[in-house]
Amino acid sequence: MAETFDAVIVGGGAAGLMCALTAGQRGRRVLVIEHANKVGKKILMSGGGRCNFTNTGTTPANYLSANPHFCKSALARYTPWDFIAMVERHRIAYHEKELGQLFCDESSKLIVKMLVDECMAAGVRINTGCSIERIVRGEGDSGFRVHTTQGAVSSASLVVASGGLSIPSMGASGFGYELARGYGHTVLPTRAGLVPLTLSGKHQERLQDLSGVALPVTASCNGRSFSNQLLITHRGVSGPSILQISSYWQPGDDLRLDLLPGRDAMDWLLTQQRERPAAELKTVLGDAMPKRFAQRLCELWLSNKPMKQYNAPELKQLAATLSAWPLVASGTEGYRTAEVTLGGVDTDEVSSSTMMSKRVPGLYFIGEVIDVTGWLGGYNFQWAWASGHAAGVAV
Numbered sequence: 001m002a003e004t005f006d007a008v009i010v011g012g013g014a015a016g017l018m019c020a021l022t023a024g025q026r027g028r029r030v031l032v033i034e035h036a037n038k039v040g041k042k043i044l045m046s047g048g049g050r051c052n053f054t055n056t057g058t059t060p061a062n063y064l065s066a067n068p069h070f071c072k073s074a075l076a077r078y079t080p081w082d083f084i085a086m087v088e089r090h091r092i093a094y095h096e097k098e099l100g101q102l103f104c105d106e107s108s109k110l111i112v113k114m115l116v117d118e119c120m121a122a123g124v125r126i127n128t129g130c131s132i133e134r135i136v137r138g139e140g141d142s143g144f145r146v147h148t149t150q151g152a153v154s155s156a157s158l159v160v161a162s163g164g165l166s167i168p169s170m171g172a173s174g175f176g177y178e179l180a181r182g183y184g185h186t187v188l189p190t191r192a193g194l195v196p197l198t199l200s201g202k203h204q205e206r207l208q209d210l211s212g213v214a215l216p217v218t219a220s221c222n223g224r225s226f227s228n229q230l231l232i233t234h235r236g237v238s239g240p241s242i243l244q245i246s247s248y249w250q251p252g253d254d255l256r257l258d259l260l261p262g263r264d265a266m267d268w269l270l271t272q273q274r275e276r277p278a279a280e281l282k283t284v285l286g287d288a289m290p291k292r293f294a295q296r297l298c299e300l301w302l303s304n305k306p307m308k309q310y311n312a313p314e315l316k317q318l319a320a321t322l323s324a325w326p327l328v329a330s331g332t333e334g335y336r337t338a339e340v341t342l343g344g345v346d347t348d349e350v351s352s353s354t355m356m357s358k359r360v361p362g363l364y365f366i367g368e369v370i371d372v373t374g375w376l377g378g379y380n381f382q383w384a385w386a387s388g389h390a391a392g393v394a395v
């Protein structure tokens, strides 16, 4: 006889572990199946090893989804403060970096340990190095029989928490999408999000040797803007402002950078002209941004001369370029370096309160596999915790 569980959770990542501990605490018999050799690998590598585990400013507006309302219920029922309470109960020291982003003082390992300890205390079984061979639905729509490399089990509920496609070397797989399709679910097109952008041809050549230079910008695309650092890389551009806008950008889209963020470019230029008439534009700009970048701008995109020699139309043109400099990206670095996967299981066919499939009773989808993707800054983990919790109280 196959062992019987109330819930089998496929994927021991952020959402899967949260779902498991929540269901376990309710006395449910829970099995987590993880194909990697250990759970929570992405948590371990997150936030530069310090895990940006939530954002205290989380609202539904911080997420991309074909249905922006879908995430509301779960986020309202499991808030950043609920997760912070668990972190504090486990005496994990943390700090706020910027904009409500909470990081561990020491290591992401503490977050994984906390989740696993909670699972163990709740009697959850975790099978690592375990792969699914096949899943068969029980007779009369009742439950699932899950055949794995470590034997077969039966379960009333099956929770898909297998994440997205980013960082395949960390265990990412298309398993959840294939399973969803197999059960008749629509999977919205997936693509890499929170990912560096690549430049090619002359666009790359013009910036390549400035690799390592960083500057504050406001990046805008398709009606969205993010103000933060931009980092020039060997292949293109990265940094928080670029990662954020990458989720809203697709090849061919117009992407603009305000190189004087927070300032009115025309006012600033007029002030410089009045106060430093003999200084050249590249010198003046070099005080507002990295000198090498200012010099390159003046060589290739702007005319350089003493400030007093610019007439009004020329200043207007300069201001327009500096506040909406076109960045011609050729693509993204793809899933190899992306933090998240956009798109996924269509939310129209999933209950927003329980995460249960509207097509297959007992089948649940949580975390990144669903078409809900957060901004950079702890929002993706908060979605994993909230959706995992929503299913954990339902299975």
Ligand SMILES: Cc1cc2nc3c(=O)[nH]c(=O)nc-3n(C[C@H](O)[C@H](O)[C@H](O)COP(=O)(O)OP(=O)(O)OC[C@H]3O[C@@H](n4cnc5c(N)ncnc54)[C@H](O)[C@@H]3O)c2cc1C
Binding pocket: 010, 011, 012, 013, 014, 015, 016, 033, 034, 035, 036, 039, 040, 041, 042, 043, 045, 046, 047, 048, 051, 052, 053, 054, 130, 131, 132, 161, 162, 163, 164, 166, 167, 170, 171, 172, 173, 174, 175, 176, 338, 339, 340, 366, 367, 368, 369, 377, 378, 379, 380, 381, 382, 384
């Ligand atoms: C480098 C990096 C840094 C990040 N930093 C942050 C951050 O600081 N803050 C933040 O909020 N978000 C961050 N993210 C995003 C965040 O890690 C994810 O959004 C989050 O982990 C998604 O949770 P999940 O449980 O849905 O998926 P995952 O955490 O990816 O878990 C999925 C699990 O399922 C397993 N799995 C996959 N297929 C199968 C299968 N067929 N059988 C069994 N198991 C399977 C995987 O091995 C994995 O353990 C980062 C992502 C990356 C890549």
